[in-house]
Amino acid sequence: MNERRMKWMLWIVVLALGLTACEKKPDAATGAGGETIVRIGSVSPLTGPQAHLGKDNANGARLAIDEINAAGVTLGGKKFKFELLAEDDQADPRTATVVAQKMVDQHVAGVLGHLNSGTSIPASKIYADAGIPQISPSATAIAYTAQGFKTAYRVMTNDLQQGKVLGEYAVMKLGAKRIAIIDDRTAYGQGLADEVEKAAKAAGGEIVAREFTTDRSTDFLAILTSIKAKNPDVVFYGGMDAQGAPMVRQLHSLGLKAKFLGGDGVQTTEFLKLAGADAEGVTGSSPGLPIDIMPGGKEFREKFTAKYGAIQNYAPYAYDAARAMVEAMKLADSVDPKQYLAQLPRVQFTGVTGQIGFDEKGDIRGGAITLYRVRNGKWEVLETVRGEAPPAM
Amino acid sequence: MDILTQQLINGLVLGSIYALVALGYTMVYGILELINFAHGEVTMFGAMICLAVIGALAGNGTGLDGGVIVLLGLLAAIAVCMAMGFLIERIAYRPLRRAPRLAALITAIGVSIVLQNLAMLIWGKQYVTFPPLLPLVRYELGGAIITNLQIFIMVLSCLLMAGLLVLVKHTRLGRAMRATAQAQDIAGLMGINTHTIISVTFVIGAALAAVAGVMVSAYYGLAHYYMGFMLGLKAFTAAVLGGIGNIAGAMLGGLLLGVIESLGAGYIGALTGGFLGSHYQDVFAFFVLILVLIARPSGLLGERVVERA
Amino acid sequence: MSTRWQKWKQNRRAAWLAYIALAVLLAALPFLTGAALGRGWVRILDFTLLYVMLALGLNIVVGYAGLLDLGYIAFYAVGAYMYALLASPHFNLHLPFWALLPLGAGLAGIFGILLGAPTLRLRGDYLAIVTLGFGEIIRIFLNNLNAPVNITNGPQGVNLIDPVSIGDFSFSRTHSLFGVDFPGIYTYYYLFLALALLVIFVSLRLQNSRIGRAWVAIREDEVAAEAMGINTRNIKLLAFATGASFAGISGGLFAGFQGFISPESFNLFESIIVLCMIVLGGMGNIPGVILGAVLLTIFPEALRYLGELQNALFGRILVDPSDLRMLIFGLALILIMIFRPAGLLPSVRRQREFGSDASVLAQEQASLYDTQR
Known part of the structure; x- marks a missing residue:
């Protein structure tokens, strides 16, 4: 170690110690109208391949917060103003925990997010430790609410419900006796495929092949050739559109006559673009209702598009998640997470996406699944399957 | 037995694409002992540029035939990729000729990351589709199905590989390349401009990569900025399997890897009594590679590495 | 430099001081970081x-x-x-x-x-x-x-x-x-x-x-x-x-x-x-390896501020910062390797190798090519 280096080091230490001395204590800010500012976090991937979905979620939440602020909030005799703190988790589990920590540091009253299951799950532990309620607009993995955390909620139907609907549909409506299942070995694909397998078996179908691929693959000829030998009526794929589209093309090029079925990863406009003419006749499902059927869908679309442009996917759910959080605060007459967390299970209201209320695990009650089929290059609604009806108020 | 025939066809088509990409790795390695990690990315650029040209010409009232448009795209891709190969070598690798080999490896990784993200900035993160310009014809072959595109891919790969073999074995340029690979300094003393020869090697490898990229995107109907990474990795594995540095080895390794993967995915379940399924496809391929290397540490056709004293 | 370096080495009190300073810094680091950056x-x-x-x-x-x-x-x-x-x-x-x-x-x-x-x-x-x-x-x-x-x-x-x-x-x-x-x-x-x-x-x-x-x-x-x-x-x-x-x-x-x-x-x-x-x-040099690990973990995180920087410079985000992040990361890898092929803090042994025969070889090479051309 030489002299210059050592001097540098001393300087750094002095500078760093000086910095700590100037640490500022964050205190409750007050708005222009004398209201107390309350922060609510929104976490989703704002950059990267899913940025368009992430921004959509943040904007959905922002719309709700703006409306609530405009109406005015008075709780416990005090006036409050909400402020949305939107952060980026890059859809990466490790980054998600860093951002979750940031949220806790900023003393947010609650978090709307994250977008993916893979990020919502590791982050939920940090929120649970800090006692901050988390409502995800779009995480569907069963594990998210199955961890026993009191703080984890969602307004989206989970994979269990979707898998059940898909499996039953394949057997009952498509009349499939022999079913082949492929998944992409991701948390989403495998989770959904397992539920479909269970439901299809329960409904009397036979699983003749269970094959696997990855979320990076483009060549499915080998597994499709083995599937062809088993002669199935339906091929279900648990995975995303980027694999689903070439898969359905290769299925046709091998001369396989089976019907192709997918979950919400396949039921996308991107799938239509990638699969081209081969998309015709493919069935896909999506949690929730199509926006035209949602109770407040039309009105929401007008408000949202005027402000932020076209709705990508989950914005209405983010909107309802924000409203559910504020409903609980109203019930508790407090913005304190400790107080209003206890009231979240009692929340009941009609949101944009339907009746909002939670079961004891934190899942939405009576979530709906909609089935679509490609006809003339467009997804057309086949039917909507609802879960158990919410209890009447 | 039509299933087995079908799996073999699947494997051979996949394998000829691997072989074509593997040639680029093996040629560069033969001369510089450098794993050119960026080679897979050059393949991706080939696909992307071809699709960009197709996108500009197709459905634009040019009235050109589908085949002509694809050919123009292919030529553009080859030209751009050759320039890329030249520039990559000139900018990123030449300054490191005398540096430790690992430094060059890290640079190669850096180039790969840069090219990938550049492609993402230019063409976006979404998949790009290959429009159905070429008519697809299916033939029956012993109960299995083979398409005209698959036949075309295999034939073109074989022609290109044969051409490359002739070039390396029977031309002046080929002799200079072999001399440079043997001993760069001595080749220099013999009046060979080794820098030029190395550049030419990169350019030829890049041209083959461009063809492979276009074939992949036409075959699967799509291209993506990330596609080069996995393809490159598989091709590199194929090159090592055959014996890296050996051109015939790269071809053999590529075809073998394609067939192994295909048969692995198709039969691994039956082989292990249902314990392992098609999700172990890659494990199977790597396992074969490790077995081969234990038996023959320098690959199937590789020359024995002489211990450096 | 070398005599000063030896003098310094003898000055053990100063060395101890530096080590203590380093220890204090490492101990205080989470508090400093937490206070300054969250x-x-x-x-x-x-x-x-x-x-x-x-x-x-x-x-x-x-x-x-x-x-x-x-x-x-x-x-x-x-x-x-x-x-x-x-x-x-x-x-x-x-x-x-x-x-x-x-x-x-x-x-x-x-x-x-x-x-x-x-x-x-x-x-x-x-x-x-x-x-x-x-x-x-x-x-x-x-x-x-x-x-x-x-x-x-x-x-x-x-x-x-x-x-x-x-x-x-x-x-x-x-x-x-x-x-x-x-x-x-x-x-x-x-x-x-x-x-x-x-x-x-x-x-x-x-x-x-x-x-x-x-x-x-x-x-x-x-x-x-x-x-x-x-x-x-x-x-x-x-x-x-x-x-x-x-x-x-x-x-x-x-x-x-x-x-x-x-x-x-x-x-x-x-x-x-x-x-x-x-x-x-x-490679092979412990301080170098530590430096490499610290840089490559912190650098991509620091590049997140690219978005804010763009906002400040141009008033809006021109290019998605996460797209630029990896691009800059790759470029940095290439540049560092071209200019410091043995790494930022090479081990003494390697430095010696590079200092002597590599440059001699390069010179020989250069003169050979000169005559050839």
């Missing part, structure tokens, strides 16, 4: 320390023994899964931390030997591709061993992993000492720091030991090393096992710290990044 950055510091341990482990295999390993992250995964499976509700096992860490290190070490044994005859790039394959095989098994018997829980990963705790002292909770609050991520920092220092200490001691010199001998010339009576087989296996066990420790800590692991955290790109850390910092 606690999210303390979490990044924690990850940095995990990467320091990882990089030092790989440094033994690649830097000391010269065995190019592209599947190193597999050992990190083994350590992490060992911890996760034995301390989570998955098997309903909750082994204590002091048992888990050595177990994870040991198992990773055994895997290191498992990888090393069949590959002893392979050299250079053949070894690279086999280690790469090995890393992928481990990841694929972790991703798929949920059926027919559920061992790893497959792609869903293992959740609700016990936080690190020694006795009743849980590292994930906030503790108070002398009226100062130590939140979980701060106590984790001190634990990771202590273990990183231990790994540094072991690396330092190994470097100049008999074994360390044997590793270098193998790296430089395996035939000559064998002729000098070095049992190259055992020494190579020892390098694999030691490097792997460091990764095993780091992986176990990662599992306890995160509370959730899934196979996607252990992909090939992570292996490549760790390799980049050691080559960039200066």
